[in-house]
Amino acid sequence: MSDAAARPKASATDAPAESTYPSLHGRRVFVTGGGSGIGAALVEAFARQGARVAFVDIEAGHSDALCERIAQTGLPRPWWRRCDVIDVPALQAAVRDAAAELGDFHVLVNNVGSDDRHALDEVTPEYWDRRVAINQRAAFFAVQAVVPGMRRLGAGSIVNIGSTGWHNKTPGYPVYSAAKASVNGMTRGLARELGADRIRINTVAPGWVMTQRQIELWLDEAGERELQRNQCLPDRLAPADVARMVLFLASDDARACTAQEFVVDAGWS
Numbered sequence: 001m002s003d004a005a006a007r008p009k010a011s012a013t014d015a016p017a018e019s020t021y022p023s024l025h026g027r028r029v030f031v032t033g034g035g036s037g038i039g040a041a042l043v044e045a046f047a048r049q050g051a052r053v054a055f056v057d058i059e060a061g062h063s064d065a066l067c068e069r070i071a072q073t074g075l076p077r078p079w080w081r082r083c084d085v086i087d088v089p090a091l092q093a094a095v096r097d098a099a100a101e102l103g104d105f106h107v108l109v110n111n112v113g114s115d116d117r118h119a120l121d122e123v124t125p126e127y128w129d130r131r132v133a134i135n136q137r138a139a140f141f142a143v144q145a146v147v148p149g150m151r152r153l154g155a156g157s158i159v160n161i162g163s164t165g166w167h168n169k170t171p172g173y174p175v176y177s178a179a180k181a182s183v184n185g186m187t188r189g190l191a192r193e194l195g196a197d198r199i200r201i202n203t204v205a206p207g208w209v210m211t212q213r214q215i216e217l218w219l220d221e222a223g224e225r226e227l228q229r230n231q232c233l234p235d236r237l238a239p240a241d242v243a244r245m246v247l248f249l250a251s252d253d254a255r256a257c258t259a260q261e262f263v264v265d266a267g268w269s
């Protein structure tokens with residue numbers, strides 16, 4: 001057996017349980033793209049903290065199943081609505097309606113994103129607009145929708161899910177890279193204005209996280225070799241690893257953290 005093959009592999013299921021943050025108990029949390037992948041790990045992790053979670057997603061099947069799974073454990077069933085985040089009025093209406101039911105949101109996680117591959121010479125203005133609408137624009141308008149409620153609460157925490165892909169000069173998705181790089185700009189560009197109201201805003205940049213989609217599309221033998229060559233740590237990243245960082249940033253333990261990018265990539269280079 002090669003050294004690489006002998007390395008342990010972590011998944012969402014064998015990752016250790018996260019820490020408990022008392023400040024998250026009873027907090028209201030809104031997650032975009034919360035039905036599967038990292039978003040679902042976020043919804044589950046916040047629910048386990050005793051938070052009231054609302055999310056939007058475009059896919060009903062896995063979103064319904066997630067809510068059922070959480071309710072079956074005895075935790076409050078998350079609020080969820082089918083919503084394509086490209087539709088900004090629909091996204092903002094979802095935030096408003098969820099807040100009307102649960103109360104103003106203390107936490108927003110801008111998680112939705114899509115790393116569809118594209119070649120430079122195939123990108124049309126329409127394709128560009130659509131990718132940016134998912135990977136960047138939705139985050140801005142979700143922030144716009146939650147901030148009045150956070151101001152009423154006197155504090156808040158916004159976490160924007162970025163990516164290490166553009167840092168690493170990963171080829172194959174330049175529009176995604178451009179949009180994800182701008183998430184950092186948005187974080188820093190809003191931090192001072194929001195900070196005056198004790199609303200913190202940070203970026204969490206995941207490395208290669210083994211969601212179902214990543215495993216199915218990219219984790220072939222070459223992908224496995226790439227992972228083992230580039231990560232400093234041997235374990236595959238699980239969605240729960242990203243959720244742990246987000247929980248910390250959402251909690252009062254991170255009261256002094258804003259305007260930063262927190263990387264969860266097992267030391268990829």
Ligand SMILES: NC(=O)c1ccc[n+]([C@@H]2O[C@H](COP(=O)([O-])OP(=O)(O)OC[C@H]3O[C@@H](n4cnc5c(N)ncnc54)[C@H](O)[C@@H]3O)[C@@H](O)[C@H]2O)c1
Nearest residue numbers: 033035036037038057058084085111112113163208209211
């Ligand atoms: N998985 C990784 O390796 C990785 C690496 C770096 C960054 N990220 C980022 O993490 C975030 C989550 O990624 P993931 O890997 O969990 O993705 P995923 O594709 O596994 O899940 C994305 C979720 O968003 C939903 N969604 C997609 N388009 C939508 C739309 N238009 N409107 C509403 N919902 C929509 C999907 O139904 C799905 O539930 C994204 O911002 C992604 O760019 C992921």
